[in-house]
Amino acid sequence: xxxxxxxxxxxxxxxxxxxxxxxxxxxxxxxxxxxxxxxxxxxxxxxxxxxxxxxxxxxxxxxxxxxxxxxxxxxxxxxxxxxxxxxxxxxxxxxxxxx
Numbered sequence: 001x002x003x004x005x006x007x008x009x010x011x012x013x014x015x016x017x018x019x020x021x022x023x024x025x026x027x028x029x030x031x032x033x034x035x036x037x038x039x040x041x042x043x044x045x046x047x048x049x050x051x052x053x054x055x056x057x058x059x060x061x062x063x064x065x066x067x068x069x070x071x072x073x074x075x076x077x078x079x080x081x082x083x084x085x086x087x088x089x090x091x092x093x094x095x096x097x098x099x
Contacts, residue, residue, distance in 0.1 A: 033082055040075025043068050 028034075047068035053059040088096035 033079070036075055036078045036082065040072060040079065043071030043075055047072055 047065070050059065050061075050065045050068055054061040054065060085097050089098055
């Protein structure tokens with residue numbers, strides 16, 4: 001015996017709209033800011049560790065250090081874009097994305 005599908009999801013008469021929608025996710029699960037901030041913090045931690053090792057001579061300043069610099073820069077620019085989008089949404093701008 002199978003369970004009945006949610007209302008509006010089964011095969012109905014032709015032209016019948018499917019009105020079932022999944023429940024909305026909690027705002028904390030759809031907010032990209034904590035993820036971007038955590039990623040930026042990890043890149044910054046890598047930059048600090050590799051920078052200290054490069055300054056002490058234990059490791060050369062190589063591509064990994066450059067990758068950490070780029071990671072921090074991209075994370076900062078991503079947070080800036082998210083801030084601008086939220087500001088535009090609050091302002092009521094027509095082209096703003098809702099975050």
